[in-house]
Amino acid sequence: MATSRWNRLLRQMAHPFKRGTLxxxxxxxxxxxxLVPSALLAGYTYTAMHGILKNKIQTGIxxxxxxxxxxxxxxxxNLDFVSKQFALDGQxxxxxxxxxxxxxxxxxxxxSMNIEDNLNVVNFTNPNLGLMAYINEQADVPILFSNLSVRDxxxxxxxPVFVxxxxxxxxxxxxxQYKNSENIVFSSLREVKTSAGQPLFIYLESNYNIFRKLMSSNWYGMPVYHYLINDQNEVLFADExxxxxxxxxxxxxxxxxxxxxxxEHYLFGYESVQGWKLVTAVEKQVFNYEIDEWVRRIVLLFxxxxxxxILIAMLIxxxxxxxxxxxxxxxxxxxxxxxxxxxxxEIEEFDQVLSNFQVMKNTVNELIDEIAKNERNKSRLEMEKLLSQINPHFLHNTLNSVQWMARANGQDDIDRVVTLLVRILHYNMGKQSLIVTVRDELEALRHYIxxxxxxxxDDLEFIIAVEPEALSIPVPRFLLQPMVENAIYHGKHEMKSIIHITISIRGEQVELKxxxxGPGMELDKIRQLLSPSGEAQSFGMGIGLNYVQRLLERCYGSASRLHIERAPGGGTCLSVVIPVKMEEIRYD
Known part of the structure; x- marks a missing residue:
């Protein structure tokens, strides 16, 4: 169990940076x-700082x-000055x-006592001096006078001669040469002029510890090695x-x-006017320590x-x-x-995406609801159509029988009524195309009138005005009759009802009005007639304006318009505006 869980974890962690991932x-x-700014900055600072640090270290050395x-x-x-005092003049x-x-x-x-006292006084007043002695190498005892004990x-x-x-x-x-010390010193030897004709020299040494003070790495801040070169170019290593x-x-x-x-050493030399040279040797590793330390810090920073x-990227x-x-x-x-x-x-950019997604979600829901609603309307239309076509042959045959009986009995009025009714039913319930011309629609409308x-x-009068160019325009079948039927039953006048039917072209649209x-329709009644959930009318063919509205939506969508308003002089004006051109093949 634990092994399978571990393997699953490894599979999830595999290729965390595979190609194509965010x-x-x-x-x-x-x-x-x-890294690019850091690398550029490091390269620039290395170029500048390397020279600066090297010059700083070199200048310090x-x-x-x-x-x-x-x-x-x-x-x-100082040795020269004091030796002159002892050799050339003075007490x-x-x-x-x-x-x-x-x-x-x-x-x-x-x-002898006076001379030794003078040596001690000079030594006291010159702390940089150590052993001082008068020497006669030809004498049995070469050291005539000294302030300190001399080696045997x-x-x-x-x-070693220096210079x-x-x-x-x-x-x-x-x-x-002081017998009680092992320190390293410099010394000088000068001949003393005497009247006795004997070779006499004054010998002076530096203080027993001044050499180590002078030749110290403390001056450099790093370990160095000293080499002294005398006036004969002989080299002497001066360190322990x-x-x-x-x-x-x-x-x-x-x-x-x-x-x-x-x-593995850098060399630095100094040539004295006195004729000697001093050379210091510094290991390259020591010399470059500060530079290397700075480079290490830059690398660590990088x-x-x-x-x-990487951490910030993972957090993001x-x-x-x-x-x-x-x-x-x-x-x-x-x-x-x-x-x-x-x-x-709670992230603004993602919340913006989610807000747009919510808008899309609402739109999708509205479209789904609209599709469901259209499907229900379609089912209702199909049911109405089915109900309207129940056994049409039986109805036609029955009406034809009534028509022949009326003719046989000489009842012309009944014959005329039945003939008009048969023509209306044949147009409305026939199997011809759903799309007809305005001319066809007007012909069927005249039978209905x-x-x-x-x-x-004589209580009802119809006035029809149609532009000739509009007669060939395609319109849905059974469009005008519900409009006229609405005007008959809602526009009754006390004296005589007059209904105007006007069809005209307005640019790319045609208006059927x-x-x-009559007295005009109330606003509540208008809203009820146009409401999809409104009750079907119980007069005439029993179809009404709801059918007209749904028919326009199916054939034209949002390109059509059904409008009802009170006319300025009284009565009600019902108008339909549709495009001149339509896709007939969609509705056959």
Whole structure:
């Protein structure tokens, strides 16, 4: 049971976006509407922002590189300035010269203490300086004076030469010669002029921690690697740890180029006026981290837009689909509950459709009612026709027998009446076409008038006026007689009843008018005669105007008009307006 239910659910979910469905079209259009602007915006912003971010990162690295290089230049300049103080002039240089020229121990001790005090004072006033020492490499003890303890294995020849300028030699970066420290420093060596003729040098080191402060990734905001190139173009890796690539592989000619690269690193170089160079290497992944992070956010935004577009499309689809189901339910419900009103769905567009459907439903119901009504009228007409044709041969034969008996007995009046009656019945109850001409209708009407004249003698007068062009116009059979019959029985006058019968052509229409000089019909009586549910008249042929009205509707539909009104001079005017042309074949 559970398996069959699951399979049924899978079948219902299959192909949710198959071709030709409104859901698929809606999702595609919404995705295009959401994603195309996002894609264009992402492409444009990537083109603009990539350059902006790259320039920002590159400018930051170059600013950090310049900051470091300026710090090294200032450090070397400071070493140069202080070494000149110790070597060329000042009290310290004079005391050192005096120390070298005297042989008195007491004086040497005093001068030695004064020189060391001066070194300490200079070191105190210059916090960027570390170890300071006077060196005589030819002496048994090379270190004459120093402010800090010097390593026992100190040798100038082992120090890496960095650059030579302004009469000094600069070393570094190298391990400090202060015996109680392992920090990396820069150092300088300048010859001191003495009168003793002995080679004497002033040796200065930078502060024990200033190098790491200068050569730090904090200036860049990202990890970088430092390479220093001396004035002999020898490369030295200046950071702790393992170098990203060998020192001998780095060439200044390559590093100084814009957007220089080496393997997986970008290179940035700075050339100092002092004759040395500083190169920083940045991993491409680190360099592009901010750009890649921005790209990832754009991609996430793009994917989010996709998901949002699909979600919105599904929500809209659910709303539209629910309304469509309700509309479909109303259409299906019409077959079983034709008279039930349409239910709204509270969505303006669908409610408009349902309103139009309600109008169509009302129209259909009206047409169905009208068809049913016409079928009932048709059945009644057929019944009336059937009743009127009951054994017509028997009736004709009987009347013919009366006619011959009247002639045999010399009763001419009876013979005439029976002859007129036979002609009227033969016309009305015959099997000829339902459509006749005005001429035929007038001929039958004259037989009816002659018959009525015998009955009413001189109390009834008929005046017929017909345009010759109207005689050949087709009209339904038995149309004029009910109109004249109505005028006879509703238009009686105290003195003499006069009935005018007029047939005239008006453009594409023909008017048949019967007017009497009687007292005129009341409005209620007119409405009763024209009402489909009105009682059939009990005089004459017993057919009346209801028959005329139904006959016009069947033959002409809405193109015909039956009208009754009081005449201005008294009496009632009954008029019928029909088209000149009609489709006779429909009614044969």
């Amino acid at each position: 859901r698929r079209t809606l999702v595609i259009y919404l995705m295009i509407a959401c 170059e600013a950090g590189l310049k900051q470091e290089a300026t710090g090294i230049e200032n450090l070397l300049s 310290t240089a004079a005391k050192v010269n005096a120390f070298l020229n005297t042989d008195r121990m007491t004086e040497k001790v005093e001068l 294995d100190f040798q100038l020849g082992k120090l 030579k300028f302004n009469g000094s030699v600069y070393y570094g970066p190298h391990r400090t 740890g393992e170098a990203p690539f060998a020192e001998e592989e780095l060439k200044w000619e390559q590093a100084k180029q814009p957007d220089a690269e080496w393997g 994917l989010g837009s996709c998901c949002l577009a 689809w659910r709303r539209v689909y629910g309304s469509l189901r309700k509309v479909n339910r109303e259409i299906v419900r019409m077959t079983g509950e034709r008279e039930a009103p349409v239910r709204r769905v 002659d018959l009525q004249s015998i009955r009413y003698e 019967v007017q009497d000089n």
